Amino acid sequence: MHGSSDERTRTGMSPEALKRAFVDSMFYVQARYWEVATPHDLYMAAAYTVRDRMLERWIHTAETYRKAHARTVCYLSAEYLLGPQLGNNLINLGIVDSARQGARDLGMDLQEILDQEPEPGLGNGGLGRLAACYLDSLATLSIPAIGYGIRYEHGIFDQSIVDGWQVEDCDLWLTNGNPWEIPRPLLRFPVRFGGHTEPYTDEHGRFRVRWVPELELYGMAYDTPILGFGVDNTNLLRLWHATAGRSFDLQAFQKGDYYGAVNAKVAAENITKVLYPNDEPEAGKELRLKQQYFFVSCSLQDMMRAHLQQAPNLEGFHERYAAQLNDTHPSIAVAELMRLCLDEHGMDWEAAWEITRRTFAYTNHTLLPEALETWPVELFGRLLPRHLEIIYEINARFLDELRMRYPFDPERVARMSLIEEGPVRRVRMAHLATVGSFAVNGVAAIHSELVKSTVMRDFHELWPEKFHNVTNGVTPRRFVQLSNPELCGIVTDLAGPGWVRDAENLRTLEPHADDAAFQQRWQAMKRAAKERLAARIREATGAVIDPQSLFDIQVKRIHEYKRQHLNLLHIVALYHRIKQGADSDPTPRTFVFGGKAAPGYFMAKLIIKLIHSVAEVINRDPEVNERLRVVFVPNFNVKNAECIYPAADLSEQISTAGKEASGTGNMKFSMNGALTIGTLDGANVEIRHAVGHENFFLFGLTVSEVERTLAEGYCPWEIYRGNDELREVIDLLRSGLFSHGDPDLFRPLTDSLLQHDPYLLLADYPAYIETQARAGDAFRDVAGWTRMSILNSARTGCFSSDRAIREYCGKIWRVEPMPVSLATNDARVS
Ligand code: Z16
Numbered sequence: 001m002h003g004s005s006d007e008r009t010r011t012g013m014s015p016e017a018l019k020r021a022f023v024d025s026m027f028y029v030q031a032r033y034w035e036v037a038t039p040h041d042l043y044m045a046a047a048y049t050v051r052d053r054m055l056e057r058w059i060h061t062a063e064t065y066r067k068a069h070a071r072t073v074c075y076l077s078a079e080y081l082l083g084p085q086l087g088n089n090l091i092n093l094g095i096v097d098s099a100r101q102g103a104r105d106l107g108m109d110l111q112e113i114l115d116q117e118p119e120p121g122l123g124n125g126g127l128g129r130l131a132a133c134y135l136d137s138l139a140t141l142s143i144p145a146i147g148y149g150i151r152y153e154h155g156i157f158d159q160s161i162v163d164g165w166q167v168e169d170c171d172l173w174l175t176n177g178n179p180w181e182i183p184r185p186l187l188r189f190p191v192r193f194g195g196h197t198e199p200y201t202d203e204h205g206r207f208r209v210r211w212v213p214e215l216e217l218y219g220m221a222y223d224t225p226i227l228g229f230g231v232d233n234t235n236l237l238r239l240w241h242a243t244a245g246r247s248f249d250l251q252a253f254q255k256g257d258y259y260g261a262v263n264a265k266v267a268a269e270n271i272t273k274v275l276y277p278n279d280e281p282e283a284g285k286e287l288r289l290k291q292q293y294f295f296v297s298c299s300l301q302d303m304m305r306a307h308l309q310q311a312p313n314l315e316g317f318h319e320r321y322a323a324q325l326n327d328t329h330p331s332i333a334v335a336e337l338m339r340l341c342l343d344e345h346g347m348d349w350e351a352a353w354e355i356t357r358r359t360f361a362y363t364n365h366t367l368l369p370e371a372l373e374t375w376p377v378e379l380f381g382r383l384l385p386r387h388l389e390i391i392y393e394i395n396a397r398f399l400d401e402l403r404m405r406y407p408f409d410p411e412r413v414a415r416m417s418l419i420e421e422g423p424v425r426r427v428r429m430a431h432l433a434t435v436g437s438f439a440v441n442g443v444a445a446i447h448s449e450l451v452k453s454t455v456m457r458d459f460h461e462l463w464p465e466k467f468h469n470v471t472n473g474v475t476p477r478r479f480v481q482l483s484n485p486e487l488c489g490i491v492t493d494l495a496g497p498g499w500v501r502d503a504e505n506l507r508t509l510e511p512h513a514d515d516a517a518f519q520q521r522w523q524a525m526k527r528a529a530k531e532r533l534a535a536r537i538r539e540a541t542g543a544v545i546d547p548q549s550l551f552d553i554q555v556k557r558i559h560e561y562k563r564q565h566l567n568l569l570h571i572v573a574l575y576h577r578i579k580q581g582a583d584s585d586p587t588p589r590t591f592v593f594g595g596k597a598a599p600g601y602f603m604a605k606l607i608i609k610l611i612h613s614v615a616e617v618i619n620r621d622p623e624v625n626e627r628l629r630v631v632f633v634p635n636f637n638v639k640n641a642e643c644i645y646p647a648a649d650l651s652e653q654i655s656t657a658g659k660e661a662s663g664t665g666n667m668k669f670s671m672n673g674a675l676t677i678g679t680l681d682g683a684n685v686e687i688r689h690a691v692g693h694e695n696f697f698l699f700g701l702t703v704s705e706v707e708r709t710l711a712e713g714y715c716p717w718e719i720y721r722g723n724d725e726l727r728e729v730i731d732l733l734r735s736g737l738f739s740h741g742d743p744d745l746f747r748p749l750t751d752s753l754l755q756h757d758p759y760l761l762l763a764d765y766p767a768y769i770e771t772q773a774r775a776g777d778a779f780r781d782v783a784g785w786t787r788m789s790i791l792n793s794a795r796t797g798c799f800s801s802d803r804a805i806r807e808y809c810g811k812i813w814r815v816e817p818m819p820v821s822l823a824t825n826d827a828r829v830s
Pocket of ligand 1: 124125127279443664
């Protein structure tokens with residue numbers, strides 16, 4: 001009701017209203033009373049209290065968008081690495097203080113309640129977290145948007161460390177219930193697999209194809225509301241869960257094979273069981289392709305259903321929707337939308353192709369050749385026979401065009417084909433995504449240039465206007481306001497609370513960079529974050545670290561191209577100098593590592609073991625451990641990340657130039673006042689430009705130097721022979737010192753470095769060591785360092801995901817904000 005006071009409104013925001021609602025939820029939703037409530041019950045009651053406040057915004061938003069027939073962004077992503085929801089939702093609703101007060105009145109501690117929440121880790125790393133940041137910004141910018149994805153029962157595995165080795169445990173995020181999702185049992189779509197196709201003639205005498213599948217299952221929707229910050233817009237994240245159909249397996253059922261049908265049911269429900277834990281190299285597993293097709297088919301059917309509720313036919317589909325393909329994982333959507341238009345809606349090829357090409361846009365996230373998805377034609381045709389036919393037809397028409405355009409260049413035509421010819425013929429998903437989209441973008445300026453000049457070169461020559469750059473961004477709500485309350489306080493005092501919506505306002509820090517009193521406040525902020533991290537590390541690992549020391553941090557997936565082992569070479573060099581009594585960097589340092597290795601990636605797992613082995617030797621040695629400590633934070637995830645980024649003095653972004661598409665951790669670190677030691681790779685290039693070259697520790701070969709070095713016949717062995725300290729460092733690794741006398745344990749790593757070194761660690765080693773020494777020196781100039789730290793935060797507002805989403809809206813999606821205001825909502829209940 002209009003004008004009802006907050007006290008009388010069921011979903012009021014005052015501490016009193018929150019308390020009443022909390023007590024209600026405890027009783028009516030959790031069915032618990034105070035004396036027997038567990039900490040988890042308290043969390044659930046708090047979550048339902050907050051959810052009620054989200055739902056009224058959400059319903060009102062859906063109504064507003066629907067009435068306006070709003071053009072809608074559909075973000076198709078196999079991963080969403082959301083992280084815990086409660087704290088973020090309190091921030092976006094603007095009720096953190098109210099909630100803290102309410103909790104205190106009831107004798108509870110808000111932080112303890114927040115800590116109860118398990119992490120929805122439905123992603124591997126950067127790509128999944130990017131999708132989550134983009135959902136936050138889409139809602140905050142009032143953009144009508146839906147995130148579509150998979151409701152994995154088990155997200156990314158939990159990592160524990162046993163004897164220095166990574167051990168994977170099954171993630172169980174759903175076992176205690178998920179208060180944020182609304183199951184929609186009636187919102188189901190059929191998804192088919194296998195079988196064969198048959199030609200037939202329809203009632204108008206037209207040639208048609210019928211797919212006779214072998215298996216049919218259903219996708220059921222689970223909806224999660226996504227709040228915007230400081231607005232009432234609340235968007236939808238719709239994740240699909242696989243269930244068997246009523247007659248589980250058409251074939252088996254007809255034959256009366258009940259147990260066969262039971263097996264088919266189990267197989268159907270396996271589709272959304274577990275996230276594939278590989279970040280860059282694709283697994284190429286059949287179940288993975290099933291997952292991709294499953295969620296894409298449900299999502300497109302859902303979009304069509306919504307469209308046809310308001311339009312007589314599919315003609316205007318591409319005007320109603322812009323569908324973004326987050327990497328090639330959902331790129332089967334191109335063939336599926338064609339199939340739905342042709343086979344289910346009776347359209348002709350040209351009309352279907354027009355709609356398809358104008359609906360999709362594709363984001364590339366990697367240039368690593370081993371990570372570019374391709375599927376064997378045989379597997380593809382067995383699972384999706386109709387889609388393979390459609391892809392062949394798209395390809396036939398595309399190749400005809402190419403032959404007309406390049407009549408004397410058959411090699412180019414073969415390079416561009418959707419099918420890779422060879423002993424095993426394969427479908428090239430990046431080509432399918434590019435041909436079937438109106439826009440293709442990379443995720444950082446240098447990466448987008450490399451997309452155009454390398455993997456997509458021929459396509460760029462054909463369609464130069466199709467290619468764009470949108471540099472990634474991260475949400476300042478989670479990665480500054482939530483993670484770093486002290487920094488948030490500093491900026492809010494200077495710029496007012498509005499900076500969280502307009503991160504460029506971080507610039508108000510800039511004039512204070514040299515102010516002594518301000519610097520002290522800044523140092524206290526860093527110190528508090530470092531103490532929090534130290535306490536957490538002590539709790540998790542028993543390791544004791546000194547918050548006075550330089551916190552030098554590398555957290556990200558473990559991968560050879562990210563070169564965690566280059567960082568280790570530096571650490572062992574420092575150790576070696578101290579042991580030799582040589583003059584060495586007098587700055588005490590704590591090296592912090594964190595990150596998961598793909599379970600099948602042997603070298604990455606060996607790097608984790610090496611980190612622990614080096615840590616063990618260094619941390620135990622009293623001659624060294626006053627100046628060096630090495631720790632590994634187990635189970636790097638969003639929750640841990642929030643505690644790590646604010647505590648960093650130095651951020652390690654040391655990938656081989658040309659290999660890291662963008663990186664997003666690099667942005668989170670520098671926004672929180674860490675300086676970067678990094679290569680000219682991914683978004684590092686733009687970060688260095690934004691913060692100023694003098695506030696960034698640059699080292700290493702550039703992309704063209706990397707290319708030249710490799711082309712000229714790179715010989716790491718010669719660098720090893722020519723550099724005494726490097727040789728001694730590598731020899732130490734081979735001596736058994738770090739492996740209880742076993743000289744072979746780390747041989748695969750050292751051999752790889754000495755024989756091939758595909759990521760050029762040895763080539764970059766001298767520059768890295770020298771630059772690290774400069775960073776160590778700079779840290780001892782407290783005022784100078786603090787100034788650089790302040791300028792890093794002040795100048796990185798442009799890496800807000802709000803800026804990135806604005807660019808997508810303008811350059812790619814052509815969609816406008818549609819603000820939603822609860823004030824006009826008559827449905828609000830008193
Ligand atoms: C992923 O996280 C990324 C690329 C990819 O092909 C697959 C996955 Cl799961 C990462 C990039 O490695 C990283 O540079 C980038 O910042 C991130 O995607 C978001 O664009």
